[in-house]
Amino acid sequence: MNANSERSKPGRGTVPPGAGDVGSRVATPVIIDTDPGIDDAIAILLALASPELDVLGLTTVAGNTTLHNTTANAMRVLDLAGRHDIPVAAGADRPLIRTPWHAEDVHGADGLGGADLPAAQRQPIRTHAVDFIAGQLHASPVPVTLITIGPLTNIALLLALHPAAASRIGHVVMMGGSTGAGNITPTAEFNIWFDPEAAHRVFASNLPKTIVGLDVARQAIVRSEDLTRLQAGGRVGQLVTGLVDYYSRYYQERHGTPDTCQHDALTVAHLIRPELVTTRRLNVTVEYGSDETRGTTVIGEPLITGAAAHAAVAFELDAVAFTELLLDRLSALDAHVG
Numbered sequence: 001m002n003a004n005s006e007r008s009k010p011g012r013g014t015v016p017p018g019a020g021d022v023g024s025r026v027a028t029p030v031i032i033d034t035d036p037g038i039d040d041a042i043a044i045l046l047a048l049a050s051p052e053l054d055v056l057g058l059t060t061v062a063g064n065t066t067l068h069n070t071t072a073n074a075m076r077v078l079d080l081a082g083r084h085d086i087p088v089a090a091g092a093d094r095p096l097i098r099t100p101w102h103a104e105d106v107h108g109a110d111g112l113g114g115a116d117l118p119a120a121q122r123q124p125i126r127t128h129a130v131d132f133i134a135g136q137l138h139a140s141p142v143p144v145t146l147i148t149i150g151p152l153t154n155i156a157l158l159l160a161l162h163p164a165a166a167s168r169i170g171h172v173v174m175m176g177g178s179t180g181a182g183n184i185t186p187t188a189e190f191n192i193w194f195d196p197e198a199a200h201r202v203f204a205s206n207l208p209k210t211i212v213g214l215d216v217a218r219q220a221i222v223r224s225e226d227l228t229r230l231q232a233g234g235r236v237g238q239l240v241t242g243l244v245d246y247y248s249r250y251y252q253e254r255h256g257t258p259d260t261c262q263h264d265a266l267t268v269a270h271l272i273r274p275e276l277v278t279t280r281r282l283n284v285t286v287e288y289g290s291d292e293t294r295g296t297t298v299i300g301e302p303l304i305t306g307a308a309a310h311a312a313v314a315f316e317l318d319a320v321a322f323t324e325l326l327l328d329r330l331s332a333l334d335a336h337v338g
């Protein structure tokens with residue numbers, strides 16, 4: 001028996017019936033490194049609702065809000081979904097070098113827009129996130145995929161502290177970067193900008209990686225009317241409706257539309273259904289030397305630059321299929337959680 005069948009046995013797996021049918025396919029073991037964060041919370045729920053994934057744990061990092069808040073929020077979301085079996089390990093409370101700046105204008109002071117969600121009923125495990133990831137990588141008989149939907153501080157620390165464990169990573173699917181415009185500066189995306197030295201270290205590594213950046217995330221729209229199916233639902237539906245409602249206020253003010261971009265859920269969705277997005281193999285580096293271009297991802301065509309194509313970069317999304325997948329899975333989870 002391998003780790004996946006072990007983890008999927010009755011008593012641990014609470015994947016909602018009907019959420020998806022993977023037949024005899026074995027679920028991919030994943031660790032989600034996250035800074036919840038409104039869109040992170042929705043991404044975590046999507047992962048929990050998806051039988052293609054076996055969530056070994058959540059690791060938290062400072063980003064959208066403080067580490068204290070991101071860790072509490074990760075536990076609150078898991079508690080809501082009844083997944084008390086999934087451990088949460090707290091990680092880095094600040095970038096490697098930079099002074100933290102949190103996106104409270106987007107995600108609210110608590111990171112979840114003041115969501116009506118009870119306080120966590122448990123504590124994070126005592127193990128640091130980086131050590132937890134290393135332990136899981138060593139223990140798993142099959143490669144583990146890291147889904148990173150926050151700044152890359154924990155992953156950079158993993159590379160530095162546990163290189164042998166890091167070499168066992170199956171794949172890193174990350175939300176971060178942009179080939180064009182940014183969302184925190186004219187050219188930088190938030191997760192990369194928050195800790196550009198960490199991002200540099202990860203991009204310069206030989207980890208197999210896929211990048212879901214702003215180019216494609218801006219196509220992953222959820223509109224208020226999309227949520228009608230969830231509004232009459234249970235606790236998951238109510239939470240997601242409230243989160244999107246709060247998030248849409250920022251989009252209305254900053255972008256002139258209430259349509260929200262679900263960056264982090266798209267990153268999870270790409271792992272569940274790779275065919276949702278097109279990717280190209282390109283070279284990606286991170287600019288960290290200048291304040292003006294801090295955190296800019298420089299994405300180059302190998303035929304032009306001669307640099308190695310070391311990352312898959314997502315570009316085009318089947319937006320209708322994405323929204324359908326997200327709502328189907330969240331609805332099924334809602335029905336399961338009640």
Ligand code: BDR
Nearest residue numbers: 037039040149190191263
């Ligand atoms: C990314 O930054 C955060 O604010 C979101 O949670 C997402 O991971 C989008 O740039």
Ligand code: CA
Nearest residue numbers: 037040149150
């Ligand atoms: Ca995030």
